[in-house]
Structures are given as structure tokens and as C-alpha cells.
Amino acid sequence: MTHRPALTARQAGLLSCHICGQLARPPATGGHALRCPRCNAPLHLRKPASLATTWALVLAAAILFVPANLLPMMTTASLLGTQHDTIMSGVIFLWQSGSWPLAAVVFFASVMVPLLKIMALVYLAASAQRRSRRQPLQRTRLYRLVEFVGRWSMLDIYVITILVALVQFQGLATIQAGPAAVAFGAVVVLTMFAAMSFDPRLIWDPIADASPSEPPHD
């Protein structure tokens, strides 16, 4: 971390637009429902209710992660009978059929990424709430990683889509999506929303408040 005197927009009494990045000074009279002068998006100092929203979404995702893993993801009906597959049994099937790189990809995208993502968001939200000043750069990097890999958990949803659409050989074999698909889709969407509602600037605010660098500008 650099030790140059750092002034944040908040300390300078400026708001930056979440959408277009335009800096603006709120009117001295205060007021609500501020709009960006450039793109007209609602202006906030920080994403509104960032931590509460993140907590709520992460909690909902953690709860849904259980049925997503325990309920069947797909049901295969063939001449050999009916088979229910969960996410894990799908991974094991891929592993045993010899395509272990794909098994690893699916395991990583469908099990590890959602799990680690929920844990990372809990850690980020908890440390921001405690106004921790430790490792801000590492936590910002963790946040970027969470944002970047989140989309890849959608993999299993797409796999199901194609399988269900292709395997419609009436009398020979049909595949149907199971209830875990809905739960799993919800986990992916909820964790993505949770990552978006978390404001990474909350990681840095306690540091700006602690450094006696420059007085608030007004």
C-alpha cells in the first residue's frame, strides 16, 4: 500500500456516480433524490443499504444451496429405468466415464465456486461491518475475484438446458430437469446480486477515517 496522503471523494464532499463515474457536489441544502448531472442516474455516496442487502442475499443463497445440492438436478428415463442425478452424482458420473477434466470443471463451477463465493461474501460483509482496517487491498482483490468467477456457476444450468432439449427420444430416453435446477439457478442469481450490492468502497472507508491526512473540504 502506498503512503501518499490520500483523499477520498467522500472526504472531499463529492459523490461519484455509480453508473458513469461523474463526480458531483451535493447541494449545500442537503436533500434527497439526487441525480447525476451527466447520466441522470440516482446519486448516492455509497450503494444504499449495501451491507444489509448483501447479508440478506447471501443468507438466502446459503439456504438455497442446500436443496440445490440435495435434490435431483435431472431425471433420466430410459429403457434401463429411471435415474435421479444430483449435482455431485453428475460430477461422479463424468469422473467415472473418464472425462476427468470436465468433471473437475463442473465440480469447480457448480460446487466450489458457489460455496467459496458465499463464504467470501460473508467475510467481506463482516469485515466491512466491523470497520476492519486489515488487508484492504487483499479484500478488494477477493471482491474482484468473486465478481469475476460468479458467472461461471451458471454452467450447470446451461448443461441441463441442452440435455433436456436434446434427449427427447420418446420410448428410448428422455431427460427432465429436477427441482434442484430452480434452487441452483436462484443461488447463482442471488450471489451475483449479493456481490453487486456490496460496495467495495466500504472496505476503504475506515482507513480514510483513521488517517489524519487532510481535513474534510468544505
Add this chain to the structure above:
Amino acid sequence: MLAPDAHPLLPADLIACHECDLLQREPALAPGETARCARCGALLARNPPDSIDRSLALACTAAVLYLIANLYPLVGLEMQGRRVEVTLAGALHILWHDGMGPVAALVGVTALLFPVLELLMILAVLVPLRLGRASPRLAPFFRLVRSVQPWGMVEVFLLGMLVSLVKLSHLATVILGTAFWAMAALIVVLTLAGRAFDPRLIWQTPEQASTPAPTATP
């Protein structure tokens, strides 16, 4: 509704990092250069060389590929003389009528709708700029597209197709359709178009393009 002024005393090149809120000056960027936050390393601005022409060319290519990817069958299966082929829309249709409405909707927006919205945004900004006219005032549309950008997941969809085909390859002969290759090319072209596109163009009129200082609008 109060509109804050984009402060007349603020230097035009002053920006706040969107991840850590540090105030800093945006350096004048040579073509191809990027600016990163001095404290947290977040990407602040890019100056893609020849942005308008290159991203316009790539966006037009992507539009053609998008049409092919959606009109032709993606993948097919051949099993005991029977042949099944699906398009993306066909797959969504089957999933929807299988009682998986939420999953079909999720796949539809992430693989079909949001990629085309992003493409439309690039074209809506670039075509008027290329013709030397001011971009139309489409601020609400741009705001919408900026917020749906993380949800376009064509590349994850392609990997999902590959995984499902590997799962099926022991059961039937797998056919890769025209749309599959179009979609693979679309991912490359969309990524390049995104790289070539300078998001700052959205908020600039042709007059501002030479003097990038955004001024207050009522």
C-alpha cells in the same frame, strides 16, 4: 428532485476510483494505454486505439454472428436412426413446457437477451458518432445496459453445451450445428468489441470528444 452541479471548480480530469473512492487525476492516455487506481489497482479508464471504427466493425460482425447463432441449430443428436437438433429458442421452449419456467427465463435473458442489449448499446452509441452526429439521449437505456452487462454469459453457455455433449457422447452421435460455431466466433468477437469500445464515448457528444470535460446539464 434536486440536481447537484458538476462542480465548476472541479478539474475536469479529477476522478474517483469506483472501488476505493480515492480521488486522483486521470492521466492523458496514449492509444492502447490503461489507467489504474494508484491505491487499489482498479481499472479506471482505457483508451482503446481507434475505438469508434474498430468497435463498430466488430459490433457489426457480432450482430451477424448473433443472428446465425440464433437461427440455426446449435447441436444435435443421432440415436438409432433418429435425429434431434435444437436451436437456442427451441431449447428454451422445451424447458418452459417441462415446467421449468424460471430456469428457461434465466437462460433466455443471460444467453439470448442481454448479449443483444449490449450489442445494441454499442451500435446506438457508435453509429451516430461515426456519422458525426450527437448520440441520441438514451441515458435510461445506457443505464439499463450498464447494469445488465455482468449477466451476459454466452461463453459460459458454450462451455455448458460442451459439457452436455460429452455427457451424451456415450449414448448417441453428437452433431455440432452451424450455430455452435457461430456462437464460438461470437464470443471472440464480442470480447474484442467490448475491449475496443471506450465506455466514455457513451457520455460524450462529438464536440465533447475533443474536450473530454463533461459539463453540467440542467
